[in-house]
Amino acid sequence: MDFIVEAARKAIQELYGADVPADVISLQETRKEFEGQVTIVVFPIVRYSKKNPAETAEDIGAYLQANVPEITAYNVVKGFLNLVLSTEYFLNIFHAHTLAASFGEIAPNGKRVMVEYSSPNTNKPLHLGHVRNNLLGYSVAELLKASGYDVIKVNLVNDRGIHICKSMLAWQKWGNGETPENSGLKGDHLVGKYYVIFDAEYKKEIKTLTEAGQSEEQAKKAAPLIVEAQQMLQKWEAGDQEVISLWEKMNGWVYDGFGITYANLGVDFDRFYYESNTYLLGKDNIQEGLDKGVFFKKEDGSVWIDLTADGLDEKLVLRADGTSVYITQDIGTAQLKQDDYQMDESIYVVGNEQDYHFKVLFLILDKLGKPWAKGLYHLSYGMVDLPSGKMKSREGTVVDADDLIAEMIETARQKTEELGKTNDFPEADKNELYRNIGLGALKYFLLKVEPKKRLLFDPNESIDFQGHTGPFIQYTHARIRSLLAKAEYQPGAELAGIELSETELDMLMLLSKYPQQIVDAAAAHSPAVMANYLFELAKAFNKFYHEIPPIVKTEAGPQKQFRLNICRVTGDVLKKGMSLLGIVVPERM
């Protein structure tokens, strides 16, 4: 639409003798209730024309109609100049761009970006909050890839620490040699079970101690179980063979379990980092910061950074005993990742509870003089809440990822069979279809919401399959594929003699927006942008589908071919767009 901006500037130049910057010409889509497709808001121009808005709009409208062939008519409503573009203009774009095989492909931009997501703890299975993280991370990575980046997906696994030792200790004490094999339990669930047992036993001990007269705080520190877990952690850090091999065994179970969940969610990674390898990193950077005068040492030997000038607080970066805190490792790990991949940008997909942490981390790296610090971005997303509030694993109010996936697939099976649409499908196809629909509903439900907003999930209300949902878009795609097959669609197009209905024009305009939607969604780190666009497109298509006479029975000719082309491109865009959300669209459903 740049040509309209340029033409309008020229109009102002010739009519009023003013050379205005491009941003004075504010274009927007014409609202449905008025005639035209593009609207110029004339208010900002009035100061140059020295006339009232209506007269200014009239002047410019007349000029544009006379001098720009694509503009065939105009009308003025208040301060808005609505422009009517020619049918040929839209058809030309459709033929030259939208119909091309390369439509929606964006050239590489030569930049590399890392997306770190998932980053689970290895002491319990994944829940709905992790699902949101995984889907967001995966989708943002796909969107960046599609918009021209070289993308590296990374998973930084939190595989060590006191929480891991808790599961290990409980298993050692009460496990009786239980394994995934002999219990039939998925590995991550088995380990999670012992984490819960630890917590229950620990609480009992605290209760006993407080009843014996100790304060809550004392009891929490003195309980034999926690003491033992801490000893185990020390042994782990010392490389104790027995502890290490138990740790390896149990983490192995968890990885097997996570692998299944990841495969079910359809997410993947190019590189795994493990905190057991990175937790000692960062101390060099602390020294570097001391040398540069960015950090300072207190009398007790602890190292701090003063961020009060930036509106934050003083922040500890190394304990008095010389051991690391969370941010110490993160400084070191950021350096490691940068050394490994030399990326231009690095995105951390982490919940908004860590907003402050990342603000501090990025600020520190910047103060350390890391040139790549500007490219760091915290993709902060809101928590998934239940109607009762936050999910709490200790209170058993978590929505388990594996359970939820299974339920969604089961619901998809029931709904599909009620509709009786798959009676003639082979069994294997049915199962694949139910998976795709169930996961499509789940993924779309989670991704259509703007990441930074918190998300409400009611386990008692099943996720919809109708309306603004994944299955709606999947259905639209399946219907298109079926239609193209019945019509024996062949590529090819003619420009001449085509008439455009209002809905067809809507389709052309919507379709042409697709490449820009990829870029916008990637730049905003927001799969929701893409999700909402695809819904709008599918909705418009269904309207189009209902309005036109049955294509299959229409006689051959340019108009029929034109409509089939709309179908084909819409199907392609829905398929490609949904794949950027990690959603598979079926050929039939």
Add this chain to the structure above:
RNA sequence: GCCUCGGUAGCUCAGUUGGAUAGAGCAACGGUUUUCUAAACCGUGGGUCAGGGGUUCGAAUCCCUUCCGGGGUACCA
């Protein structure tokens, strides 16, 4: 207390660099199938954009302020 993110229809959510009478879906009610898949389409009702003030020709959008909710503010991660 301080910092930060939210608050839009009964519910779940869109709303672009500030633009026209704030839009969808669900739920409710009514209609559409001898026509390519009715997981669809068409229609009806439903709003103090949390409240107040300000900037502007124009504010859901920007600024100030109050209220409500989430998160953070650890020598936890």
